[in-house]
Amino acid sequence: MKSFHRICCFCFLLPHFIVLSDATDTLALNETLAAGKTIISSGGTFELGFYSPDSSSNNRYVGIWYKQVSPVVVVWIANRDVPVNGTNGLLKVTDQSKLTIFNGEGTAIWSTNSTRLVQKPVAQLLDSGNLVVKDAADANPANYLWQSFDHPTDTLLPGMKLGLDLVKGINRYLQSSKSKADPSRGYFTYQMDPNGFPQLFLMNDSIPQFRSGTWDGTQFIGSPGLNSNPLYTYEFVNTPQEIYYRFDLHSSSVYSILTLNSNGVLQRLNYNPRNQDWTDYLDAPADSCDDYGLCNAYGICSIASSPFCSCLDKFVPVSPFDWQTTDWSSGCKRRVPLDCQKGDGFLKYSGIKLPDTRHSRYNQSMSLKECEKLCMKNCSCTAYSNSDTTGKGSVCLLWFDNLIDIKKLSDSDQYIYIRMASSELGSGSNKGKIIVISLVLPAAVLLLVLSLILYFKKKKKKQQWTQTEQLSGEVQIGGTSERYPSREYDKEDVDLPLFDWQTIVQATNYFSSDNKLGAGGFGPVYKGILVGGQEIAVKRLSEYSMQGLDEFKNEVKLIANLKHRNLVKLLGCCIQAKERILIYEYMPNRSLDSFIFDHDRSRLLDWPKRFQIINGIARGLLYLHRDSRLRIIHRDLKAGNVLLDIDMKPKISDFGMARIFANENEANTKRVVGTYGYMPPEYVVDGYYSTKSDVYSFGVLVLEIVTGRKNRGFTHASHNHNLLGHAWLLYKDGRFQELVDDHVSKSCYLSEVIRSIHVGLLCVQQFPDDRPSMSSVVLMLASDRALPFPKEPGYFTQRNLFFEPEKSLSSTKADSSSNQLTVTMLDAR
Ligand SMILES: *[C@@H]1O[C@H](CO)[C@@H](O)[C@H](O)[C@H]1NC(C)=O
Ligand SMILES: *[C@@H]1O[C@H](CO)[C@@H](O)[C@H](O)[C@H]1NC(C)=O
Ligand SMILES: *[C@@H]1O[C@H](CO)[C@@H](O)[C@H](O)[C@H]1NC(C)=O
Ligand SMILES: *[C@@H]1O[C@H](CO)[C@@H](O)[C@H](O)[C@H]1NC(C)=O
Numbered sequence: 001m002k003s004f005h006r007i008c009c010f011c012f013l014l015p016h017f018i019v020l021s022d023a024t025d026t027l028a029l030n031e032t033l034a035a036g037k038t039i040i041s042s043g044g045t046f047e048l049g050f051y052s053p054d055s056s057s058n059n060r061y062v063g064i065w066y067k068q069v070s071p072v073v074v075v076w077i078a079n080r081d082v083p084v085n086g087t088n089g090l091l092k093v094t095d096q097s098k099l100t101i102f103n104g105e106g107t108a109i110w111s112t113n114s115t116r117l118v119q120k121p122v123a124q125l126l127d128s129g130n131l132v133v134k135d136a137a138d139a140n141p142a143n144y145l146w147q148s149f150d151h152p153t154d155t156l157l158p159g160m161k162l163g164l165d166l167v168k169g170i171n172r173y174l175q176s177s178k179s180k181a182d183p184s185r186g187y188f189t190y191q192m193d194p195n196g197f198p199q200l201f202l203m204n205d206s207i208p209q210f211r212s213g214t215w216d217g218t219q220f221i222g223s224p225g226l227n228s229n230p231l232y233t234y235e236f237v238n239t240p241q242e243i244y245y246r247f248d249l250h251s252s253s254v255y256s257i258l259t260l261n262s263n264g265v266l267q268r269l270n271y272n273p274r275n276q277d278w279t280d281y282l283d284a285p286a287d288s289c290d291d292y293g294l295c296n297a298y299g300i301c302s303i304a305s306s307p308f309c310s311c312l313d314k315f316v317p318v319s320p321f322d323w324q325t326t327d328w329s330s331g332c333k334r335r336v337p338l339d340c341q342k343g344d345g346f347l348k349y350s351g352i353k354l355p356d357t358r359h360s361r362y363n364q365s366m367s368l369k370e371c372e373k374l375c376m377k378n379c380s381c382t383a384y385s386n387s388d389t390t391g392k393g394s395v396c397l398l399w400f401d402n403l404i405d406i407k408k409l410s411d412s413d414q415y416i417y418i419r420m421a422s423s424e425l426g427s428g429s430n431k432g433k434i435i436v437i438s439l440v441l442p443a444a445v446l447l448l449v450l451s452l453i454l455y456f457k458k459k460k461k462k463q464q465w466t467q468t469e470q471l472s473g474e475v476q477i478g479g480t481s482e483r484y485p486s487r488e489y490d491k492e493d494v495d496l497p498l499f500d501w502q503t504i505v506q507a508t509n510y511f512s513s514d515n516k517l518g519a520g521g522f523g524p525v526y527k528g529i530l531v532g533g534q535e536i537a538v539k540r541l542s543e544y545s546m547q548g549l550d551e552f553k554n555e556v557k558l559i560a561n562l563k564h565r566n567l568v569k570l571l572g573c574c575i576q577a578k579e580r581i582l583i584y585e586y587m588p589n590r591s592l593d594s595f596i597f598d599h600d601r602s603r604l605l606d607w608p609k610r611f612q613i614i615n616g617i618a619r620g621l622l623y624l625h626r627d628s629r630l631r632i633i634h635r636d637l638k639a640g641n642v643l644l645d646i647d648m649k650p651k652i653s654d655f656g657m658a659r660i661f662a663n664e665n666e667a668n669t670k671r672v673v674g675t676y677g678y679m680p681p682e683y684v685v686d687g688y689y690s691t692k693s694d695v696y697s698f699g700v701l702v703l704e705i706v707t708g709r710k711n712r713g714f715t716h717a718s719h720n721h722n723l724l725g726h727a728w729l730l731y732k733d734g735r736f737q738e739l740v741d742d743h744v745s746k747s748c749y750l751s752e753v754i755r756s757i758h759v760g761l762l763c764v765q766q767f768p769d770d771r772p773s774m775s776s777v778v779l780m781l782a783s784d785r786a787l788p789f790p791k792e793p794g795y796f797t798q799r800n801l802f803f804e805p806e807k808s809l810s811s812t813k814a815d816s817s818s819n820q821l822t823v824t825m826l827d828a829r
């Protein structure tokens with residue numbers, strides 16, 4: 001018997017199993033499989049049988065799931081649209097060579113379309129998860145009569161093809177289930193679109209939601225989990241016979257699937273045997289910029305900008321007024337119209353997800369130079385590119401219409417040459433390039449680079465139209481195989497300034513208590529003023545945090561490389577004997593808690609500011625969790641760790657601190673980092689930590705921002721719940737207005753306020769798996785899609801567990817022995 005003890009979105013209640021001792025992977029002719037019996041693939045990986053996704057219903061389905069794994073994930077369903085009523089169903093291979101499901105009355109309700117009749121048909125569950133119908137005497141895969149891999153449900157397994165077999169006329173695509181309890185076909189599909197250069201599309205019915213982007217030689221640039229990774233190999237085949245995408249795993253002991261859930265989110269799930277859990281590795285759509293065509297023609301979407309959409313450099317909004325009111329539907333147009341007769345040229349834009357290629361034309365073996373000629377010759381050609389950035393192939397893409405669905409991706413090597421009036425090609429800055437660079441380099445270096453670019457651009461421009469060789473020479477892209485481990489260091493390594501001890505001592509006036517700003521989780525923080533007048537914040541790390549000098553420098557460098565508008569900038573460090581000091585930019589408005597919990601100062605934060613703060617924190621956290629490539633878990637997110645700049649924009653501080661402390665000796669690694677009131681139950685009780693713990697802390701923070709009340713120490717006259725329980729009860733009753741801080745003019749922004757409370761409650765749900773990822777949170781805050789109803793929050797019934805004064809746990813020494821904790825900080829993508 002298997003026990004299905006974990007509760008999560010993939011848990012299915014299975015009827016009682018009698019697992020046959022003589023486990024078999026094959027169903028022979030006329031043999032029947034009834035409810036309660038299963039067949040198991042030869043290697044023991046997969047199991048097939050009747051199951052019920054919903055204990056309250058009589059519906060039974062024939063499905064395939066991972067045998068060794070709990071929580072159970074059903075990866076394929078035979079009769080998803082026609083359930084068997086009750087437990088009397090039978091699965092049988094008939095003498096028509098068909099695998100057939102019969103209901104209790106003996107009527108066939110589902111059957112395979114086997115291609116021909118054979119003498120001894122059998123059904124076999126292979127260890128790949130493929131269920132095949134074949135002739136018992138013929139093992140050749142090419143002669144299978146039928147296979148489940150040709151008829152996916154909502155899950156792509158390793159080795160399974162997603163796409164078209166143009167010879168046999170098979171289209172393999174994922175289609176979502178209606179809901180967890182009802183596996184019948186839902187709205188959403190993820191399928192290969194063969195028009196133009198093939199791409200994968202996530203559709204809601206016939207409306208595109210998300211586009212995978214263009215295959216760059218190793219990956220679909222905008223797709224989940226497809227970034228270079230040592231675990232996987234990816235394959236994209238585009239021939240006259242077949243167009244498909246497929247992933248495979250180097251190790252068969254790793255379980256990883258791509259699944260389209262009933263909310264239309266594509267998830268890459270990896271099974272972690274240590275935690276016995278599925279980890280949501282990456283989602284798509286991941287952020288607002290994944291919404292298909294959000295910024296429309298010639299708009300570029302950048303998730304790090306506010307607003308998301310801008311026009312490409314040298315393009316202007318078609319309707320400036322609409323554009324300013326963030327209605328981007330009319331898109332952008334060229335500042336200077338094209339004039340093909342006078343001769344146009346091309347301008348390069350890089351660091352992007354290439355625009356939609358459904359109306360493009362392509363040649364998979366044409367050099368960029370020829371490609372340019374071809375585009376130049378035809379006045380209706382708007383742009384060209386070589387989509388293969390590996391340097392191994394050369395795929396010429398030509399666009400003939402408006403360019404749509406361009407996303408800024410700083411880690412993309414893709415670029416495009418867009419047709420431009422000749423007058424635009426002269427002097428002037430080339431923003432397309434600059435945007436990308438400015439993400440990774442400080443301003444001073446930027447200036448230098450800028451002038452260099454301009455210098456070389458001018459130089460190149462002269463050569464460009466005389467010497468075309470020069471052009472193809474420019475497009476030299478290195479191999480990608482070593483990209484995964486080396487990237488972080490190659491591209492974004494900055495030299496971390498080392499401040500000398502005397503400078504810091506003077507700046508802080510000998511760490512005078514007058515300069516002390518507060519005591520964070522890892523040591524006191526002082527305000528300092530450098531000789532030039534620059535204000536800084538100086539964090540003096542507690543002594544017991546000692547780690548090796550080199551490790552410390554490495555960690556600090558990594559953290560200094562994390563750059564985002566919603567993260568406090570690390571300026572440098574100082575090392576002196578046993579002292580370790582971090583120097584940050586100074587935030588004049590101090591921390592969020594000094595506003596929202598203060599009767600007078602809270603007036604300064606009206607709703608638009610609060611909503612801006614909530615969104616900013618969400619984006620900063622998303623960056624840490626996903627986009628930074630280091631996958632930092634903050635572990636101590638709280639109002640005191642959110643600093644406000646002069647415009648009241650939020651910046652998260654103290655991120656990455658857990659990393660600095662994680663490399664210590666054994667005993668100290670077991671320290672629990674976090675603050676009571678913000679820590680989720682699974683962390684306090686089991687020491688189990690994941691990005692979902694940060695999501696929990698974020699949820700607490702959102703509710704605190706909306707209500708102006710502290711979670712910890714919250715009291716109410718009529719009940720004994722904490723803030724989370726209080727909020728949940730009121731929200732359930734539709735009395736959310738009572739939750740909102742008096743200083744928030746709620747009526748004007750009602751829908752935003754309600755949405756924020758709703759998202760906050762989703763984030764603090766008791767079980768980590770129920771909580772959304774930060775990418776979903778950002779999406780939820782930005783859209784007005786319907787949200788699921790939040791379940792009970794963690795600690796709903798367990799208040800008064802803790803009485804300690806509010807402070808970060810890591811600052812107390814005493815806890816180090818009693819708390820166990822696995823630190824999973826570094827998990828590069
Ligand atoms: C399978 O069942 C069919 C119909 O019940 C029967 O005609 C046939 O002889 C059976 N074949 C074998 C090999 O048992
Ligand atoms: C399923 O069977 C039960 C009793 O066996 C019956 O009451 C119910 O109406 C059936 N449901 C459907 C949808 O046929
Ligand atoms: C069998 O083929 C028919 C017609 O081609 C198709 O409508 C049906 O969906 C197929 N069934 C399965 C299980 O593939
Ligand atoms: C998908 O389409 C259906 C029907 O048009 C609509 O009701 C639903 O809201 C859409 N869902 C999303 C997430 O767009």
Ligand SMILES: *[C@@H]1O[C@H](CO)[C@@H](O)[C@H](O)[C@H]1NC(C)=O
Nearest residue numbers: 362363364365366367370396
């Ligand atoms: C692609 O370009 C190459 C090189 O110019 C040419 O030889 C080939 O015929 C082209 N293929 C197609 C399908 O046009």
Ligand SMILES: *[C@@H]1O[C@H](CO)[C@@H](O)[C@H](O)[C@H]1NC(C)=O
Nearest residue numbers: 361377378379380381399400
């Ligand atoms: C330019 O390309 C378009 C779209 O492919 C095509 O219809 C048109 O005939 C081409 N024009 C010339 C002059 O080749």
